[in-house]
Amino acid sequence: MTISISDPHFEDKTKAIEVLYQVIDPELFVNVIDLGLIYDLNMETEGKIIVTMTLSTPHCPMGEAITMGVENALSAAFPGKETEIILTWEPAWDFTRLTEEGKRQLDIMS
């Protein structure tokens, strides 16, 4: 996920990404940003953050822990805002969504 510098919410979105680095997928031991699980951050609605995200495996038993982690992290960073999470399997997550850091942490084959 990239944020344009001309985005009116650039500062808040950068802050959101910063805190989402703290949310770890407990199975893969990598944060949700480096895993590429976060597809979109929408802050257009006043007092609301809408996160469109996926999971590395649909119906993973850790899914709730990950979405809860995203919610917790954003609620703490933006106390006045409500967080809404939209889970999607389209497009499905695959390894190409990993950042270089994510690949390094997973010791992925080149």
Add this chain to the structure above:
Amino acid sequence: MSNINIAKAPENYAVLPFYATAAFFFLLLSLLLFISAGELGGHYFHPRLLAIVHTATLGWGTMIIYGASYELLPVLCENDLYSSPLALCSWMVLTAGILLLAPSFWFFSTGPVMITGGALVLLSALLFLFNTIRTAGSCRAYTAQKCFMISAAVWLVITASIGLLLAVNLRYPFLQVNHLQILKLHAHAGIAGWFLQLVTGVSAKLIPMFLLGKSTKKGLLTTAFILQNAGLLLFMADGFTIRALFYGLLIIAGIICWLCYLYDAFRSRVRKAIDLPMQHTALSFICLLLSVIMIPFVWHDGKWGVLYGTLILLGWITAIILGKTFKTLPFIIWNQRYKHLNGKVNVPLPKQLYSSPLLKFQYGSYILALLTLCTGIITRHHLTLQIAAGIWIVTALSYNVNVLKIIFHKR
């Protein structure tokens, strides 16, 4: 949150009792092996061996497979578990059944206690089947993995039903055919129906997930499902005749299709490192292949029959459990203790909930225990068998320590 079902994990009481009880039965099984090491070189139809086999298949294998299945069914069926209270009931009934059945075999006390034990095991199998069908039934997507889960549960009911008939027959003989022939059908319905099909279904989902690999060859799994079931159905219908070798070949072809699917996922994996729990799994496949190679020798009873059973129960099944416990249990506990804290504060990782050096030790002692036991069975050397049983106790103790460390983990 969107209304997509992310399959909430079932209640802990539906899962944890199975892990704790299985760990206890694994230790008990090792102690029983130690006490009766001398019997391992003989015929499998020996009261003590029957007690050991039922402790292994029900107390150890089936017990933990129930627990893991209740945790993983939502993943496979993409739906919440139908009933956690029903899962707990199946644990109570299964535990009670084994506690009656195993001593009955040990002291060869045929009659009401053994029959009641068999009936309770059958009841637990029916509860498991009902929960599986209700969980899988409301799922729209067809997957071979889901079919394997249901067929495995059906085969467990068949296995337990035949077992109950055999228990009745020991006290009130009514079967027209040889008891041992029916016993072989009972054993193979359990091995190739219950254990094989369940392991096939679950591993086809989990192994690609753990390795970050995937196979597009879904047809291999469908073929595996057809071949494994066709072979077993023909075997059950025709009995232990010379044609059984052909039926065995069908099942073996089904195993090969499944392993090819897993190999394809393994080859396409992006994660280089294979952790210790996955190494246990790799070892389990070697034991399965060795036991398959042994099938022609099983025709002749005696030590080869015992070796075949050992490779299946203490090789294939046990290696899978010893590894997969540490791929599931820490996550279950972590979910309970830390899920709500994720993203708020620094939390330990699930793998930090157990001792990795102890797991490494367990892996080494397990390999040594299995090799020594197989050597003892082949050579019929009493001291070797006794040493092997001692190493099994060490393995079981190290497993128990780690399992208890996870279950009683405090924040």
